[in-house]
Amino acid sequence: MRKLKRYRAFTLVELLVVIAIIGVMVGLLLPAVQAAREAARRMSCGNNMKQLGLGLHNYHAAFDRFPMQSGGTHLNPVWPHHNQKWLSWLVPLLPFVEQQALWEEISNPGFLDDGTPVPPMGPFVWLANYRPWRTTLGTYRCPSDPTVSIGNSYGVNNYAGCIGDTIEGSALGGTNEAGRVTNQVRFRACRGVFVPRNFTGFKDILDGTSNTIAVGELVVSAARLEINNQVKLNQGVGLYDNPLLCSAQVDPLRPRFWANSTNVDPIQSRGNIWNFGIPLHTSFNTIRPPNMENCHVGGDASDGLFTAASRHQGGCHVVMADGAVKFITDSIEAGNQNLPNIPRPGTNPGQASPYGLWGQLGTRNAREVIGESF
Numbered sequence: 001m002r003k004l005k006r007y008r009a010f011t012l013v014e015l016l017v018v019i020a021i022i023g024v025m026v027g028l029l030l031p032a033v034q035a036a037r038e039a040a041r042r043m044s045c046g047n048n049m050k051q052l053g054l055g056l057h058n059y060h061a062a063f064d065r066f067p068m069q070s071g072g073t074h075l076n077p078v079w080p081h082h083n084q085k086w087l088s089w090l091v092p093l094l095p096f097v098e099q100q101a102l103w104e105e106i107s108n109p110g111f112l113d114d115g116t117p118v119p120p121m122g123p124f125v126w127l128a129n130y131r132p133w134r135t136t137l138g139t140y141r142c143p144s145d146p147t148v149s150i151g152n153s154y155g156v157n158n159y160a161g162c163i164g165d166t167i168e169g170s171a172l173g174g175t176n177e178a179g180r181v182t183n184q185v186r187f188r189a190c191r192g193v194f195v196p197r198n199f200t201g202f203k204d205i206l207d208g209t210s211n212t213i214a215v216g217e218l219v220v221s222a223a224r225l226e227i228n229n230q231v232k233l234n235q236g237v238g239l240y241d242n243p244l245l246c247s248a249q250v251d252p253l254r255p256r257f258w259a260n261s262t263n264v265d266p267i268q269s270r271g272n273i274w275n276f277g278i279p280l281h282t283s284f285n286t287i288r289p290p291n292m293e294n295c296h297v298g299g300d301a302s303d304g305l306f307t308a309a310s311r312h313q314g315g316c317h318v319v320m321a322d323g324a325v326k327f328i329t330d331s332i333e334a335g336n337q338n339l340p341n342i343p344r345p346g347t348n349p350g351q352a353s354p355y356g357l358w359g360q361l362g363t364r365n366a367r368e369v370i371g372e373s374f
Helices: 012-063 100-107 183-189 245-249 356-362
Strands: 159-162 213-217 315-320 325-329
Touching: 012 159, 012 213, 012 315, 012 325
Parallel strands: none
Antiparallel strands: 159 213, 213 315, 315 325
16 A cells, blocks of 8 residues: 655644734734834924924024014005914024925915915915915924824914913903003013014023923824813913813813813814914913813913923923923923912013923023923
8 A cells, every 4th residue: 555645734723823923922012113113203203393493593593583473464454365463483484494495485475276466474374275374394293293284274283382381461362351462561471482473582581591491392183172282262361360270171081181061173273273373373381281281261362371292102392492302291390280379470570480390491581490300
């Protein structure tokens, strides 16, 4: 009889064991791969912010001041086909962050999509039928935040200028007392590197450029009721004295989200219009720690509580006025915010910030001493 040939092969049990081992290895390696990718995105985000810091220094070298928040032109009576001095600080910074082509398009006469002519420096800030206003720049985006504009109508941004440690006087309009604040009062009230409708420079940073935040991150709203990017509206003037006023609307079961009944608006949310120079879109204050609640006194152009935020784990980047990039944790010391009727810092230009180390880093001229631990 012929001998039967014997074929060597895996048994079913052996095959299942191999598949199980491969599955375990993938399960172990996938988090490491994701962590490595986020580390790369975080590094890229920090590089973007370093470029912003260099851009601010180059702008200051050219003009002996920083770009204005809520600046531009005011050419009556052709509203809304001019910008009404609502341009963010990110617009004049363009040629200093290698965006000369877009700057040339904005700074020269142009046209809306329907052929309507607009003057130099562009039309009103929320006209999405003007191509530059709906352009999203990679330099102004953090790779860790994939959110796109609501309806893809506007260009979005992840970087904001620091306006200090006060709510009052931080905006320029709306149905509240901020609409009656003069530029002189606003310059005293807003103690950050950026002051709406005012120029500032190195000469104004008496606390030292290495101790003063110039730029921080923000998260673009994805309309998911997240407290660090969707803004609770119409809190009233009581917010001036109590930064915890709107925290009662946070969902107790999901502390990073507003309760479902919270009054928010998808458009009136953080980072959705990069060229708009109101705090909602391009500023933050150093009152509540990073990634906490955002609240308005009134509507979108009113004063408010606007926090720095990011999609990074545990905190966000900031750019100091000397150009250094640092990572600030969510647990940074921010004073005793449970005290009612916290004084308004803007009422006394020399008053130390009541918001701890976080507030001190946000002020340019309060003469606070920053500890070596920072």
